[in-house]
Amino acid sequence: MTETLAAIDAPTLPQTRHLATSIPGPRSAALHEQRVQQVSSGFGMTLPVFVNRADGGIIEDVDGNRLIDFASGIAVTSLGAANRRVAERVAKQLEDFTHTCFMVTEYESLTQVCGWLNQHTPGDFEKRTALFSTGAEAVENAVKIARAATGRANVLVFDEAYHGRSLLTMGMTAKVNPYKLNFGPMPEHIVRAASANPLRPAAGAATVEAVLASVEQTLVEHGPQSFAAMVIEPIQGEGGFVVPMAGFIPGLRKLADKHGIVLVIDEIQTGMGRTGKLFASEHEGVAGDLILTAKALANGVPLSAVTGRKELMNAPHAGGLGGTYAGNPLACEAALAVFEQFEDGALLENAQLIERVAREILEPLVRQTSVVAEVRGRGAMLAIEFADAGSLAPRPDVAAAVSKACHGAGVLTLTCGTHGNVLRLLPPLVIGEELLRDGLGVLAQQIRSAAS
Numbered sequence: 001m002t003e004t005l006a007a008i009d010a011p012t013l014p015q016t017r018h019l020a021t022s023i024p025g026p027r028s029a030a031l032h033e034q035r036v037q038q039v040s041s042g043f044g045m046t047l048p049v050f051v052n053r054a055d056g057g058i059i060e061d062v063d064g065n066r067l068i069d070f071a072s073g074i075a076v077t078s079l080g081a082a083n084r085r086v087a088e089r090v091a092k093q094l095e096d097f098t099h100t101c102f103m104v105t106e107y108e109s110l111t112q113v114c115g116w117l118n119q120h121t122p123g124d125f126e127k128r129t130a131l132f133s134t135g136a137e138a139v140e141n142a143v144k145i146a147r148a149a150t151g152r153a154n155v156l157v158f159d160e161a162y163h164g165r166s167l168l169t170m171g172m173t174a175k176v177n178p179y180k181l182n183f184g185p186m187p188e189h190i191v192r193a194a195s196a197n198p199l200r201p202a203a204g205a206a207t208v209e210a211v212l213a214s215v216e217q218t219l220v221e222h223g224p225q226s227f228a229a230m231v232i233e234p235i236q237g238e239g240g241f242v243v244p245m246a247g248f249i250p251g252l253r254k255l256a257d258k259h260g261i262v263l264v265i266d267e268i269q270t271g272m273g274r275t276g277k278l279f280a281s282e283h284e285g286v287a288g289d290l291i292l293t294a295k296a297l298a299n300g301v302p303l304s305a306v307t308g309r310k311e312l313m314n315a316p317h318a319g320g321l322g323g324t325y326a327g328n329p330l331a332c333e334a335a336l337a338v339f340e341q342f343e344d345g346a347l348l349e350n351a352q353l354i355e356r357v358a359r360e361i362l363e364p365l366v367r368q369t370s371v372v373a374e375v376r377g378r379g380a381m382l383a384i385e386f387a388d389a390g391s392l393a394p395r396p397d398v399a400a401a402v403s404k405a406c407h408g409a410g411v412l413t414l415t416c417g418t419h420g421n422v423l424r425l426l427p428p429l430v431i432g433e434e435l436l437r438d439g440l441g442v443l444a445q446q447i448r449s450a451a452s
């Protein structure tokens, strides 16, 4: 699995799980005490472990434990958290200059990043790209661009959607707790439609045709001409790694065309090879009018992008888009290093192999236990949904218990989902097969004991 990848980027840390202390260890516990004294408690945390170094599929903590990384900093460090080529390009840029502000004076790397995205994102039409720093900023700017281009106000979003935590994007996000609780009033002109969750379909919408009819009904009730944009994740991320019913995204494409609505595909989590293709919308054979990337785009240096049809991207007036750090030169160099490493296709093959290995180990649990409802996802974006067999009653308690037991055994896992009952796997695309099998073995074992 890693023959080609090892040549690209041999990780500097030993790629084995190792427990030196209990998790968290004493040094992490002491640092966490200090954190509580200084840091806003508004920030949650999955595991109170402090990191010393991280690379490949391993996170080494300050107590000398080596954890298997099934999180990648939430789908960000796909090429390993200390990727050598990223580090080299960023280090060189640090010596030359760290910042000029692209709105003040220009630098070539930003043009190159935009050019790569214009060329590699789905859609055989002329494109332009605008760079920002965070995913939420990309979402907000896509809405600004769609409004400027159409002269319309409303934005259609979907059940179980996640688009960020800023004021506009938390309004677009579906789940109240933790994202919206006590933070209202919510922004106006956001309308929510049914999503196409195959395991848990909306009432009266068990087929893709019925869901699409319900979406169109929502458009009609508000007046289709009032909608600037519809924004969809090709696989819903925080909402539970929901792969939509086949035909749903192509159906949205048709609805958008019919009513002159800008189709915005939020690939912030699914993009950059995560699902085994460069962009998850390729699995659907659909090109958005605008496509959003962030997270893995620069392997951890903050960078996000809106890429899309030239006429849309050029609709805002000059000076209407921007940001002090938008397309920062360090981030652009990191992105160029990421692009180079996608050239030979090995990373995409690795994402596909991760899916095959994970399904081989995890799918038998659906039959063997009464709490695993489904193993789903694409490539290296996979999830296990815990629910009682038959009734499908969500089991967030099992997801939490399994995740906690994995942490104790040295495997970093995350949960997600509207009901908090989904355990998600986002290993770095460069994880070695042996390490992957070790981590999945621990996970399967913990699920078996939680189920018994």
Ligand SMILES: *Cc1c(COP(=O)(O)O)cnc(C)c1O
Residues within 6 Å of the ligand: 134, 135, 136, 137, 139, 162, 163, 164, 165, 233, 237, 238, 266, 267, 268, 269, 294, 295
């Ligand atoms: C993470 C995420 C965002 C928000 O990105 P930030 O960088 O956290 O602002 C938006 N959309 C999707 C699908 C995401 O996964």
